[in-house]
Amino acid sequence: MSKPSPITLKQVAEAVGVHFSTVSRALNPATRAQVKPQITARILETAEQLGYRTNTLASSLRTRRSKVIGVVVPDIASLLFPPILEGIESTLLKEGYMTIVANTGNDPVRHRRILSGMIERRVDGLILATATLKDPILDEWISERAPVILMNRSDDSGRAPSVTNDDIRGVGLAVGHLVELGHTRLAHIAGPHGLSTGAMRARGFRLAISERLQSSAKPVVVEAEAFSRAAGRTACIDLFERYPDVTAIVAANDLIALGCYDTFLDRGISCPRDISVTGYNDAPFMDLVSPPLTTVRIKQREMGAEAARLLLMRINGQDVPADILLRTELVPRHSTAAPRDQPRS
Amino acid sequence: MSKPSPITLKQVAEAVGVHFSTVSRALNPATRAQVKPQITARILETAEQLGYRTNTLASSLRTRRSKVIGVVVPDIASLLFPPILEGIESTLLKEGYMTIVANTGNDPVRHRRILSGMIERRVDGLILATATLKDPILDEWISERAPVILMNRSDDSGRAPSVTNDDIRGVGLAVGHLVELGHTRLAHIAGPHGLSTGAMRARGFRLAISERLQSSAKPVVVEAEAFSRAAGRTACIDLFERYPDVTAIVAANDLIALGCYDTFLDRGISCPRDISVTGYNDAPFMDLVSPPLTTVRIKQREMGAEAARLLLMRINGQDVPADILLRTELVPRHSTAAPRDQPRS
């Protein structure tokens, strides 16, 4: 495999018979005005014909802008992130940026390695969907050199702008829906409290309950160990044991809700006849599971696009005064119905 | 926002009191042996303490290796690609490579822009899951400078190694399963013939039919316009009109199969009682749709990992003698059953 060196400015210059700095100017739209149109034309033509392609490495080295940004997510392969990534990628591409993505799998060592790699590649900015902003590597380096945007997670320290779902309102929608159906004994299966989304949705649940059911006692919340189907199943068993008279479950995400389905099946409980359940996120195919899941839709693509937009602002030196809370939307399907009056066996 | 310049080799050198080339050698494990252990220790320490991070841009410029590779997919947000990306990313990260991903949305203009961007950033290699290898930009540049691996799609010209599913065998599994259940009047709803996966699976279907049902007439195949639920629904209607006596459908992917479900619902046809259907890919939640879909599982993560592995081989100058065909696996669920003898109304 022969590897002919790529054409350089110098070679184009030689072919045209000018100095290579002139070629550089002619090729760059911003400086093109400085060179005689006639020459520009010839340069453009021969560059094209020779197949010249800017060496971004060299130009980034000089200009200190890599036109690359880094995106770090816990798990690319989850159902949540792909549309977000799509939103980021296409927003940035329009502005000439390309996107390095990496997933940590929640492994702190890997997280570190990834951050290092991105810093060494001199990304112009970072979008993080990983929990920890505590990583000292960020303090020491990124925060002063390259802007950071937080996504799907927020950070109390307020050191970086964040883009998140309005989970308080979202969970409120689910609770409101169930209350309107006549439920009074609701429970929440929360995500891990260590994750800001888990904590936020639980807070939303408590708030909504206290607003809608003044009478009621302390809100019922059990915590799942992960945002997964298996954890949802286990948590649901736990819930039934501790609070047998619950008639409706607000799950912290769709997977947890599906885990509840599993437990319902195990125990011969019929949904929505015996119990109602709502999900969160509206993952693909939630309209096709049985019963079709009532859930809260979030704007994934928009989340990515917004994060990218904020990042671009910061890169261009503008200030980002506020965090962004994305609207959510209730999608009623058939996993929720009015409660039966008889308690479960 | 102050942007202090990052620490350079020179600064570390000054702090230690040696020439910066010595620092470079000490920091690079490959050349570390050349410098006195005592000095190395001091260099390592001050580098650490100063927070030195290699400027990969500069080093890539010099070494002509960017340690970045590019991945191009038609749609990041589809259900197919995320696990593949995960496989690629984590395989490459282990070797110190990072991954730029971009999605074309099947837009040729965008495809071009993306390829340009990656070339200009001097990626060390490319993994393409997009159909067209015909893009002249590839001929002119990439093929001679950076290795290319094809993924999920293959290319007859054999100019680049490919990693694909063994669709011939995979479809054979589905057909075999249905034949064993007693079906004799099978049909295939194919994906677009323009896509190599569509064409390959159709070929697999014809082959399997001719092997298993020697008696039978010409294999029944209708083509869906896309690998989508909507297209599947339409194609299924078409199929029923033209071949009313079919008792089993082999869909070219899960989404098309779900489209068939939609048509079944519209017409009050019961699956699997009146008709059987198989999917392809085993997307998430296919066990939860109603009825749970019998499908052919493909190894997505492995596909990504294999593609990455081949790419690394090529980057390191090794030859890749063969294409890779990944094993598939039948996942029997409840969308398939023995045929009723009565024809549908």
Added chain:
DNA sequence: GCTCCTTTTGCAAACGTTTGCACCTTTGCT
């Protein structure tokens, strides 16, 4: 024809690495 602008072009210094080469120490051997 001269000066004085205004374009247009060339020159050269960065940007931060890697690496062949030459130089200067040691060390080991006779």
Added chain:
DNA sequence: AGCAAAGGTGCAAACGTTTGCAAAAGGAGC
């Protein structure tokens, strides 16, 4: 002690751009 061979270190040239500055070229006004 003398000498060669290692072993360490410094020097400087690349890698391919961008860009401030100087120089040249062309025009306008007198």
